[in-house]
Amino acid sequence: MRALRFARTPTGAIGLGILALILLVALAGPLFAPHSPTKSIGIPGTGPSADAVLGTDFLGRDVFSRLLWGGRSVLGLAGLATVIAYLAGGIVGLVAGYARNVLDGLLMRFVDVLLAFPPLLVLLVVIAGAGTSLPVLVVSVALVQFPGIARLVRSLTLEASGRGYVEAAVIRGESTAAILRREIIPSIAGPLSADLGLRMTFSILLIAGANFLSLGLQPPAADWALMIAENRDFLELNPWAVAVPAALIAALTIGLSFTGDAIARMLGRSDVKGLR
Amino acid sequence: MSDAPAIRVEGLRIERADGVAIVDGVSFAVAPGEVLGIVGESGSGKTTTALALLGHAGRGLRIAAGTVEAGGQRVTGDRALRGRVISYVPQDPGSALDPTLRVGSALEHMLRAHRPERLTPAAIAAALEGASLPADATFRRRYPHQLSGGQQQRCAIAVALVCEPPVMILDEPTTGLDVVTQARILDEIDRLRRERGVAMVYVSHDLGVVARIADRVAVMYAGRIVEEGPTAAVLQRPRHAYTRGLVASIPDHGAPRRLRGMAGVGAAPGESPDGCAFVPRCPLAVPACSASVPPLAEVEPGRRSACLRAAEVPAPDVAEARAIAPTGGASLLVVDDLVARHGATTVVHGISFAIGRGECVALVGESGSGKTTTARAIAGLHEPAAGRITLDGDDLAGRARRRTPAQRRRIQIVFQNPTDALHPRQRVIDQVARPARVLRGLDGRAARAEATRLMELVRLSDRLYERFPRELSGGERQRVGIARALAAGPDLVICDEITSALDVSVQASVLELLVELQGALDVALLLITHDLGVVASVADRVLVLEAGQIREEGRVDKVLEMPEHPYTRRLLDAAPSLSAAVAGSG
Numbered sequence: 001m002r003a004l005r006f007a008r009t010p011t012g013a014i015g016l017g018i019l020a021l022i023l024l025v026a027l028a029g030p031l032f033a034p035h036s037p038t039k040s041i042g043i044p045g046t047g048p049s050a051d052a053v054l055g056t057d058f059l060g061r062d063v064f065s066r067l068l069w070g071g072r073s074v075l076g077l078a079g080l081a082t083v084i085a086y087l088a089g090g091i092v093g094l095v096a097g098y099a100r101n102v103l104d105g106l107l108m109r110f111v112d113v114l115l116a117f118p119p120l121l122v123l124l125v126v127i128a129g130a131g132t133s134l135p136v137l138v139v140s141v142a143l144v145q146f147p148g149i150a151r152l153v154r155s156l157t158l159e160a161s162g163r164g165y166v167e168a169a170v171i172r173g174e175s176t177a178a179i180l181r182r183e184i185i186p187s188i189a190g191p192l193s194a195d196l197g198l199r200m201t202f203s204i205l206l207i208a209g210a211n212f213l214s215l216g217l218q219p220p221a222a223d224w225a226l227m228i229a230e231n232r233d234f235l236e237l238n239p240w241a242v243a244v245p246a247a248l249i250a251a252l253t254i255g256l257s258f259t260g261d262a263i264a265r266m267l268g269r270s271d272v273k274g275l276r
Numbered sequence: 277m278s279d280a281p282a283i284r285v286e287g288l289r290i291e292r293a294d295g296v297a298i299v300d301g302v303s304f305a306v307a308p309g310e311v312l313g314i315v316g317e318s319g320s321g322k323t324t325t326a327l328a329l330l331g332h333a334g335r336g337l338r339i340a341a342g343t344v345e346a347g348g349q350r351v352t353g354d355r356a357l358r359g360r361v362i363s364y365v366p367q368d369p370g371s372a373l374d375p376t377l378r379v380g381s382a383l384e385h386m387l388r389a390h391r392p393e394r395l396t397p398a399a400i401a402a403a404l405e406g407a408s409l410p411a412d413a414t415f416r417r418r419y420p421h422q423l424s425g426g427q428q429q430r431c432a433i434a435v436a437l438v439c440e441p442p443v444m445i446l447d448e449p450t451t452g453l454d455v456v457t458q459a460r461i462l463d464e465i466d467r468l469r470r471e472r473g474v475a476m477v478y479v480s481h482d483l484g485v486v487a488r489i490a491d492r493v494a495v496m497y498a499g500r501i502v503e504e505g506p507t508a509a510v511l512q513r514p515r516h517a518y519t520r521g522l523v524a525s526i527p528d529h530g531a532p533r534r535l536r537g538m539a540g541v542g543a544a545p546g547e548s549p550d551g552c553a554f555v556p557r558c559p560l561a562v563p564a565c566s567a568s569v570p571p572l573a574e575v576e577p578g579r580r581s582a583c584l585r586a587a588e589v590p591a592p593d594v595a596e597a598r599a600i601a602p603t604g605g606a607s608l609l610v611v612d613d614l615v616a617r618h619g620a621t622t623v624v625h626g627i628s629f630a631i632g633r634g635e636c637v638a639l640v641g642e643s644g645s646g647k648t649t650t651a652r653a654i655a656g657l658h659e660p661a662a663g664r665i666t667l668d669g670d671d672l673a674g675r676a677r678r679r680t681p682a683q684r685r686r687i688q689i690v691f692q693n694p695t696d697a698l699h700p701r702q703r704v705i706d707q708v709a710r711p712a713r714v715l716r717g718l719d720g721r722a723a724r725a726e727a728t729r730l731m732e733l734v735r736l737s738d739r740l741y742e743r744f745p746r747e748l749s750g751g752e753r754q755r756v757g758i759a760r761a762l763a764a765g766p767d768l769v770i771c772d773e774i775t776s777a778l779d780v781s782v783q784a785s786v787l788e789l790l791v792e793l794q795g796a797l798d799v800a801l802l803l804i805t806h807d808l809g810v811v812a813s814v815a816d817r818v819l820v821l822e823a824g825q826i827r828e829e830g831r832v833d834k835v836l837e838m839p840e841h842p843y844t845r846r847l848l849d850a851a852p853s854l855s856a857a858v859a860g861s862g
Contacts, residue, residue, distance in 0.1 A: 163696040163697070164691035164692075164693065164696045164697030164698070164757070165696070165697060165698055165699040165702075165707070167655075167657055167689070167691070168689070168691075168697070168711075168760065169710075170656075170657060170676055170677070171655055171656060171657065171676045171684060171687070171688065171689060172676075172684060172710070172711055172714045172715055172764070173676055173677055173679070173681060173684045173714070173715075174714060183699060186699070186701045186702075187699060187700060187701060
């Protein structure tokens with residue numbers, strides 16, 4: 001498949017490999033967990049043993065089982081937040097970029113205001129106001145991501161709508177919806193797919209950060225970021241309980257950036273000049 | 277001028293990393309005060325050759341064999357000779373001049389690097405005056421972005437000139453400039469070689485420009501010189517089939533005639549390693565041509581050709597006159613007092629004209645004259661600020677969306693840039709079928725059948741129908757663009773500089789096709805162009821646009837032969853013309 005050509009480059013192959021591995025752990029992991037992720041199986045903070053291959057955490061729960069369970073939340077929440085942000089940002093960007101009139105100015109000023117706030121501040125303010133819950137976390141991460149996506153989609157749309165094939169459709173009198181769907185979206189989808197990887201990385205970091213600060217998932221849920229937070233005071237007792245989830249989050253973001261990079265490079269610099 | 281050559285090239289071969297030769301077996305010599313023109317279409321290796329004369333191979337390339345001697349010294353990769361013995365004037369001065377250096381500093385840098393002993397204000401002033409630029413302090417303090425395109429190019433020439441090298445390499449120095457500025461730069465270059473005896477290698481794709489400036493011309497094809505000799509002789513009586521095709525492809529406002537395009541597309545490097553690369557497009561080819569690469573051999577004193585059938589190449593039939601349709605039929609489209617603005621700037625100042633049924637009208641002007649804006653207003657892509665456009669007496673709305681479906685069907689446009697004109701992710705056949713579906717109400721199957729018929733009509737090979745645009749050459753893409761416009765069944769097709777991005781041999785075949793279709797389908801054409809040669813070869817009537825106003829209008833032969841408005845005369849004088857150049861030098 002042409003769309004998967006990027007996987008033939010070293011960066012793309014490594015990135016895709018890491019991603020596949022982590023997805024496998026996160027999705028299929030719970031099926032192979034030897035213990036319950038929330039029940040204590042022994043003395044807290046012991047090192048690796050035959051029964052608990054990565055030892056136990058600060059409450060005596062099996063670290064390995066918690067790891068196998070703990071990937072779903074990060075991936076699911078970050079994925080959901082990114083999708084919501086893309087839907088909202090995509091629509092605003094398409095409308096603003098294609099309209100090129102007062103509407104464009106209004107929408108973009110609104111987006112600029114949002115861009116002015118530091119991401120973590122938005123997260124803290126929204127959560128402080130609306131309370132700690134998963135929907136609030138997802139929406140606030142989407143809110144952080146939305147303005148950047150809207151700007152990118154707008155600039156790509158603006159560029160595409162000056163091209164001959166779009167103007168030919170205008171001359172044919174096709175409806176705006178048909179022009180956006182048939183002409184513009186397919187031609188900007190490539191650069192956006194490269195951007196998607198980078199956004200997802202950032203969403204994961206935000207979600208993990210919020211969980212670490214216990215602004216998202218609450219104990220006793222199994223979650224990689226939460227595991228780091230819970231076990232960091234007992235580092236000298238069982239370092240695996242912190243190191244392995246941290247390594248998994250790092251690997252996940254590295255895999256995503258590699259993949260995004262490889263896609264961006266495949267599309268050529270000209271196609272992705274709107275990307276950071 | 278028979279003393280030792282200022283630059284001599286022997287057996288130059290430049291290879292890609294995979295060993296394929298981009299340039300091979302290139303040898304020539306240029307005497308002091310002589311201009312050698314190197315002509316070729318895109319991919320012929322002419323720019324690669326020009327850079328190699330400075331001892332530089334482009335990225336991913338290496339000079340595999342051959343020697344370059346300039347001013348009695350061997351040119352190698354090091355920079356010692358650059359600027360001092362041999363200098364370079366690049367194609368695009370806007371990006372070649374350092375944007376952070378003032379004009380004066382750029383010249384100082386050049387001197388400091390290559391001739392520190394000559395670093396005096398007088399030397400800098402002399403270089404600026406040599407390029408006909410003001411030498412005063414105010415001008416020297418300007419940055420490149422504060423100069424016009426013509427001034428930037430003169431500035432690049434001054435930089436090349438400041439160390440007084442005996443050899444200058446000019447790589448398409450006038451491409452992208454308007455014809456009037458181009459003519460001035462060419463005069464400048466001519467003066468420099470006469471006054472200073474600089475030997476020049478002038479690289480260009482434009483045979484008309486080369487005919488005007490060069491004493492001798494070398495024609496390159498697929499990395500080799502295929503013919504070389506005195507300019508006038510080569511153009512009048514080519515001794516290589518490719519040169520003949522090239523000459524026949526060039527639209528010439530001095531001698532309007534039917535254009536003859538060449539079949540096929542330019543050969544890629546390494547495509548025919550064992551024979552003449554031109555064989556697939558050559559009407560004269562015999563089996564021996566594919567057996568071995570024909571050597572560049574002397575065919576008559578002072579002339580070399582790499583054609584086995586050099587003696588049999590017929591002269592280009594420049595005498596074949598073209599028919600000009602009578603004007604003054606019923607009007608199809610009437611533009612009345614059209615005013616168009618871009619923001620606060622008015623670019624079209626109340627112009628009026630009419631286009632008759634089946635007529636071919638050319639709208640000529642330099643960049644910024646408002647010709648494209650006029651075309652877009654007619655197509656419904658640019659809302660006019662004032663004025664009326666009527667089609668068969670009915671008012672047309674400013675925006676295509678507010679026109680009736682029938683009106684939209686009747687006016688179609690072919691765009692300038694064939695790469696941008698087609699959707700990168702849709703198959704060619706679907707893009708041609710779409711207008712037939714939307715505007716003529718054909719169902720999917722009938723629309724595809726119609727698309728197939730039209731693509732045959734524009735002579736696209738049937739193996740291309742299901743391809744994506746990136747798999748097509750520029751000429752093929754432009755044919756798809758024409759087929760897409762015709763699929764609507766239009767009465768008027770607007771062609772906005774449709775050949776300006778194409779090589780001349782491809783341009784000729786696209787224009788040839790256009791003329792043929794116009795006759796067969798009885799559509800009117802509005803041709804937007806800056807090229808008077810194109811106008812002469814295709815149009816029935818011409819409108820000359822300057823600064824948003826029509827300066828002159830009339831039958832094409834009348835306007836080109838006896839221009840009345842001074843602006844038209846200036847355009848005509850400035851435009852390069854093969855026949856004029858040949859007549860002038862012969």
